Amino acid sequence: MPHKGKQLTRRDFLRGTLGATLGTSIMGRKWLKAGGKAARSSLVTIVRDKNAMDASNDVNPEILKTMLDQTLIKLTGQKATKDAWLSLVKPEDTIGLVPTPHLNPTHQEVVDAVKSSLIDAGISEEKILNAQGGPDKPKACTALIALPALKAHWLTGIGTVMKIYILYSGKPSNYHDENNSKLGEIWNLPFVKGKTRLVLVDALHPLCDKGPQVDPRYKWAYNGLIAGTDPVAVETVCLRIITEKRKAIRREPWPISPPPLCVEAADKVYGLGTSNWDNIKLELFGWDEDLLLG
Secondary structure, eight states: OEETTEEOOHHHHHTTGGGGGTTTTTTTOOOOOTTSOOOOOEEEEEEEOTTSBOTTOOBOHHHHHHHHHHHHHHHHOOSSHHHHHHTTOOTTOOEEEEEOOSSSOOOHHHHHHHHHHHHHTTOOGGGEEEOOSSTHHHHTOSEEEEEOEEEEETTTEEOSTTTTTGGGGSOGGGGSGGGGGGTHHHHTSTTTTTOEEEEEEEEEEEEOSSTTSOOGGGBOOOOEEEEESOHHHHHHHHHHHHHHHHHHHHTSOOOOSSOOTHHHHHHHTTOOSOOOGGGEEEEEEEOOTTOOOO
């Protein structure tokens, strides 16, 4: 994609030469899409409730259900949760739910809330599968709902949206360190491409460093759900929150290591969405303390 006469290529990312410019689009530099036209805004919603977890970090299922309803209605513009779901999936779809599986996993309450909400919308329970795992999992589905947990990761920088399908590759180690820039290619595999109808991030109790292993020093109660249909825009918001939390802890910039090259690469190389903050429209609802959006 052109920017001031420079053509960014897949090779730039794979050689790691983009590292020096990582974050420029996230911090507001205007990248233009092919043809010189700005991309249409991608909507990302953040719904929070300070009581979503109690003092022991146990999730309140009723509050979570309300947060999910609010998320779906705000994201789709529909007036009811059922209509919101049916604007994203069809009753005849086989729907795969894809949570973060191990070490700081997606809360089971989030997975259960999504499944229950889909059933209430008229989707047959038999058509809702757990689709986390190897390459055969998405092949059985006509629609996917990504349910990653918000966290940093010591092998990929950020371990949230772009990493959620890493097991579909059959070779997860191929996407570690600087090669995290290639995570977007998994989303374009023939048995994955075009199937993701919703990205819903569990941001109830995120992790901003040392992931995926649990380190209580770097976990905090954000008590939120972050959602969108553009996976790169959602990941860009997630990266901003983690970056701002790290800065707040150190009281100075604290770069993520390895650099999460996958976010811009998903946009500039793989065409999965926008990483340009100016092209992301945020809808916020509920508790607004320490949003960490810069």
